[in-house]
Amino acid sequence: MIYKNSNAQYYLRTYAQLRNYPQESHLIYRVFVREAPRDGFLLDLGCGPGGHLKELAKMTGDTMRLIGMDASRELVELSSRDSLLRGRILNADLTTSWPIASQTVAMAYTVFNLYQSLTGQVKRRRFLLELVRCLKPNGVFLLDAHNERVFRRAHPPGIITKLRIPHGSCEIQSKYIPNREVKEVYSCFKVSLGQKQIVIRNRHRMMTLGLDEIAKELSKYGFRIIQAWGNWSGSPFRTKSSERIIAAFIRTP
Numbered sequence: 667m668i669y670k671n672s673n674a675q676y677y678l679r680t681y682a683q684l685r686n687y688p689q690e691s692h693l694i695y696r697v698f699v700r701e702a703p704r705d706g707f708l709l710d711l712g713c714g715p716g717g718h719l720k721e722l723a724k725m726t727g728d729t730m731r732l733i734g735m736d737a738s739r740e741l742v743e744l745s746s747r748d749s750l751l752r753g754r755i756l757n758a759d760l761t762t763s764w765p766i767a768s769q770t771v772a773m774a775y776t777v778f779n780l781y782q783s784l785t786g787q788v789k790r791r792r793f794l795l796e797l798v799r800c801l802k803p804n805g806v807f808l809l810d811a812h813n814e815r816v817f818r819r820a821h822p823p824g825i826i827t828k829l830r831i832p833h834g835s836c837e838i839q840s841k842y843i844p845n846r847e848v849k850e851v852y853s854c855f856k857v858s859l860g861q862k863q864i865v866i867r868n869r870h871r872m873m874t875l876g877l878d879e880i881a882k883e884l885s886k887y888g889f890r891i892i893q894a895w896g897n898w899s900g901s902p903f904r905t906k907s908s909e910r911i912i913a914a915f916i917r918t919p
Contacts, residue, residue: 684831690777690810690898691721697808697914698730698773701892706772706802707731712780714738716745716755723750735760761789764796771800775808781880782811782872785848794887803919807889811911813896813903814874818842820909823849831855834863847874877903877911889915 698708710719713734722732734755736742742757756765761784774797784790797807821827821840829836837854848871855866875883881891892915895901896908903911 684829684836685717685778686898687717687721691718691725693895693898693900693912694718694775694808695722695725696900697806697893701914701916702773702806703802703804704772706770706805707733709766709771709774709800710734711760711774711776711797712736712778713745713755715741716748716751718775718777719754720748720750723754733766735764735766760784760796761792764800766796766800768799769802771805772802773806773808774801775810777810779811779872781809782875783870785871785873790883794884798887798917801917803917805917806892807884807915807917809880809911809913809915810898811875811880811913812872813876813905813908813911815876815905816907816909818874842874847879848872849874877905877913880911880913881915884915888917890918892916 694708702708708722708730710716710733713719713736716734719732719734722730732754734745734751735758736755737757737759739757742755745751745755746753758765760780781793784793801807818840821838823840823842825839827838829838834856836856839852841850841852843849850869850871853868855868856863877891877894881889884891891913894903894911894913896903896912897910898912901908903913
């Protein structure tokens with residue numbers, strides 16, 4: 667998701683709490699080492715406060731060239747206070763020109779359904795054209811998305827899913843828009859900020875695409891799938907049972 671809430675602390679106490687940064691970073695690193703060209707850097711698209719980049723920096727020290735981009739100026743400023751992230755994260759809208767030189771990225775990745783959040787064809791096209799421009803030949807793109815065929819069964823439209831997070835709770839509800847490959851996701855977080863109990867509500871739209879549809883769209887830009895997993899622990903992707911899609915694509919010249 668491209669998160670633009672004006673208060674970065676809300677993000678840190680809501681969406682960031684739904685991530686498992688060490689586990690996810692391990693799979694990202696594994697794909698990078700096995701598949702990506704050696705002489706480029708790793709780019710986190712929609713990196714938020716830099717949780718994955720920080721884990722990767724801890725794992726690899728100065729041996730990996732890491733950079734992130736996020737649309738939230740406040741999250742970028744917040745990340746700059748961390749010595750491991752300082753200078754690594756850029757403030758940029760992912761649907762416009764990226765401040766990245768052409769053919770310098772060995773691997774780019776997105777997590778938490780960011781690709782599905784690019785619901786307009788114009789936005790997706792701009793995103794993919796910039797991705798193609800920045801990737802090196804045989805560069806890799808890793809994405810994380812809902813497997814809609816399974817997600818819709820596990821979380822039926824209109825049914826509220828309740829989650830516990832540190833400092834509070836979260837309720838998520840989906841609504842599908844008829845005759846369109848789009849759904850609206852409503853979230854309500856109840857979190858503690860100091861002595862205050864605050865309710866944070868959000869609504870965003872997402873594409874309802876499966877792996878086949880995503881692969882077909884990416885193939886138009888020269889990508890082919892390398893491997894897909896059903897979760898961040900690295901289990902094989904199964905169309906009928908995996909709730910998530912974590913898929914790696916390579917772009918051949």
